[in-house]
Amino acid sequence: MRTPLTLALLQCAPAPLDVAGNLQRLDQAAQQAAAAGAQVLVCPEMFISGYAIGAAAVQQLAQPADGAWAQAVAAIAQRHHIAVVYGYPEQDASGAVFNAAQWISAQGQRCLSYRKTYLFGDLDSNQFAAGAPSAATFMLQGWTIGLLICYDVEFPEATRRLALAGADLIVVPTANMPAYDFVAQALVPVRAYENQMYVAYANYMGAEGDVHYGGLSLLAAPDGQAVAQADRQPTLLIATLDDARLSTARAANRHVRDAAALPPHTL
Amino acid sequence: MRTPLTLALLQCAPAPLDVAGNLQRLDQAAQQAAAAGAQVLVCPEMFISGYAIGAAAVQQLAQPADGAWAQAVAAIAQRHHIAVVYGYPEQDASGAVFNAAQWISAQGQRCLSYRKTYLFGDLDSNQFAAGAPSAATFMLQGWTIGLLICYDVEFPEATRRLALAGADLIVVPTANMPAYDFVAQALVPVRAYENQMYVAYANYMGAEGDVHYGGLSLLAAPDGQAVAQADRQPTLLIATLDDARLSTARAANRHVRDAAALPPHTL
Numbered sequence: 216m217r218t219p220l221t222l223a224l225l226q227c228a229p230a231p232l233d234v235a236g237n238l239q240r241l242d243q244a245a246q247q248a249a250a251a252g253a254q255v256l257v258c259p260e261m262f263i264s265g266y267a268i269g270a271a272a273v274q275q276l277a278q279p280a281d282g283a284w285a286q287a288v289a290a291i292a293q294r295h296h297i298a299v300v301y302g303y304p305e306q307d308a309s310g311a312v313f314n315a316a317q318w319i320s321a322q323g324q325r326c327l328s329y330r331k332t333y334l335f336g337d338l339d340s341n342q343f344a345a346g347a348p349s350a351a352t353f354m355l356q357g358w359t360i361g362l363l364i365c366y367d368v369e370f371p372e373a374t375r376r377l378a379l380a381g382a383d384l385i386v387v388p389t390a391n392m393p394a395y396d397f398v399a400q401a402l403v404p405v406r407a408y409e410n411q412m413y414v415a416y417a418n419y420m421g422a423e424g425d426v427h428y429g430g431l432s433l434l435a436a437p438d439g440q441a442v443a444q445a446d447r448q449p450t451l452l453i454a455t456l457d458d459a460r461l462s463t464a465r466a467a468n469r470h471v472r473d474a475a476a477l478p479p480h481t482l
Numbered sequence: 483m484r485t486p487l488t489l490a491l492l493q494c495a496p497a498p499l500d501v502a503g504n505l506q507r508l509d510q511a512a513q514q515a516a517a518a519g520a521q522v523l524v525c526p527e528m529f530i531s532g533y534a535i536g537a538a539a540v541q542q543l544a545q546p547a548d549g550a551w552a553q554a555v556a557a558i559a560q561r562h563h564i565a566v567v568y569g570y571p572e573q574d575a576s577g578a579v580f581n582a583a584q585w586i587s588a589q590g591q592r593c594l595s596y597r598k599t600y601l602f603g604d605l606d607s608n609q610f611a612a613g614a615p616s617a618a619t620f621m622l623q624g625w626t627i628g629l630l631i632c633y634d635v636e637f638p639e640a641t642r643r644l645a646l647a648g649a650d651l652i653v654v655p656t657a658n659m660p661a662y663d664f665v666a667q668a669l670v671p672v673r674a675y676e677n678q679m680y681v682a683y684a685n686y687m688g689a690e691g692d693v694h695y696g697g698l699s700l701l702a703a704p705d706g707q708a709v710a711q712a713d714r715q716p717t718l719l720i721a722t723l724d725d726a727r728l729s730t731a732r733a734a735n736r737h738v739r740d741a742a743a744l745p746p747h748t749l
Contacts, residue, residue, distance in 0.1 A: 333740055348744070369676060369737055371638030372744075394734075397675060397706045405672040408664060409636060439664045467661075470636060473600055477615070477639075 223248030231265025490515030495688030498532025
């Protein structure tokens with residue numbers, strides 16, 4: 216039984232290299248989101264450190280998935296009784312650094328870690344190693360949930376992989392520019408429709424050095440409509456996932472079942 | 483060198499079981515399309531026989547890909563100096579019947595045959611066997627071209643398969659109902675965008691027995707915009723593919739190259 220799940224998508228300007236400030240902003244947003252009735256707060260891509268900060272800063276700041284940032288976020292999550300999804304540079308034991316996102320529960324547990332698989336041009340390639348394709352999911356309130364990061368969601372392979380693994384919701388921290396508004400305006404809703412799932416897309420707005428971000432954060436429903444969508448201003452976008460809407464969409468459309476019935480699923 | 487390629491998408495009411503009448507309509511549309519400067523006329527799904535005609539009629543009417551209909555269409559194509567893409571029930575040597583489409587050149591040659599791979603619910607399953615996934619293409623005026631039919635295009639697997647095979651254009655005869663307007667309004671443009679290709683979608687309007695079709699035929703450009711889109715009225719929609727627009731989109735976006743670089747392409 217999937218119970219109503221309310222997300223709060225934090226659409227804010229990036230604060231590059233200001234880790235302490237970002238953790239403080241996260242604490243405030245978690246408080247505000249919890250007060251609004253949300254069970255999950257979703258931050259944009261690389262929220263803890265900033266995104267377009269360069270390879271040297273990324274290498275210097277990167278932490279393991281269970282490092283000090285995870286502990287700080289866990290404390291925030293527990294303080295406000297809300298799950299937190301955040302982006303950060305993750306360093307593995309070999310020293311490789313990934314563009315990562317992590318879901319920490321309201322109880323402070325690390326539920327799901329993800330590494331960006333499809334690197335976006337030089338901006339990603341200069342800073343990060345690519346994660347392996349993953350269909351990892353976990354469950355919350357009856358919802359099967361996966362993570363992707365920004366450019367990943369533009370690849371139907373990535374969303375289908377999670378759909379075939381049973382995902383009802385994919386949460387996507389992002390850092391998307393106005394040149395690619397089409398992604399938030401059209402592509403994300405189509406991903407939701409063609410996979411009979413919810414897709415939550417949390418973007419920055421404003422500038423990070425020379426890079427500008429376009430907002431338009433949204434929760435797309437399995438019927439292809441936006442449950443809620445932001446404009447380009449700072450906001451904490453509140454939107455709720457509903458089991459009846461999911462079931463109706465899955466009765467009306469059966470792309471995932473039909474795709475699963477056609478082996479091999481090789482492109 | 484891709485030279486400008488002009489398509490004429492025939493959006494008309496179906497005429498179920500009226501093969502002679504449909505061939506006559508095809509002849510008229512070919513004349514009109516050629517006069518408008520088109521090099522290709524694209525008809526809706528199962529145009530020759532009608533689509534929702536039932537298994538018995540489909541079995542009775544079905545022809546091989548090189549049968550009398552192919553010869554009749556070749557004569558029309560040659561008479562008006564225009565290529566023709568048409569849908570029809572195809573029977574193979576074993577007696578199996580497929581929901582098929584075929585491209586016949588202005589010289590009357592069979593350039594490409596395709597069998598619908600993703601069957602749309604009972605409507606297709608009761609009438610047709612499923613075609614095997616195909617990435618077959620051919621070239622015209624420098625454009626690499628593939629075919630899909632209706633529901634196929636809703637599967638990103640099908641379009642990506644053709645994109646990875648080098649397709650610049652996918653032509654999609656369709657028979658889509660207003661309940662699925664989202665496909666013409668949002669999904670087809672996203673297919674074009676995410677694959678850096680043109681997608682031509684030629685739909686019926688009006689009724690075929692109890693089934694109603696919603697028009698909205700379009701040519702979607704590689705930048706995700708519609709070059710031209712019909713409303714719900716009968717029309718012959720004229721739209722031109724442009725190499726510069728394709729090249730610009732491929733410079734701006736590299737999803738196909740990035741997808742190709744990530745083996746294995748298994749969902």
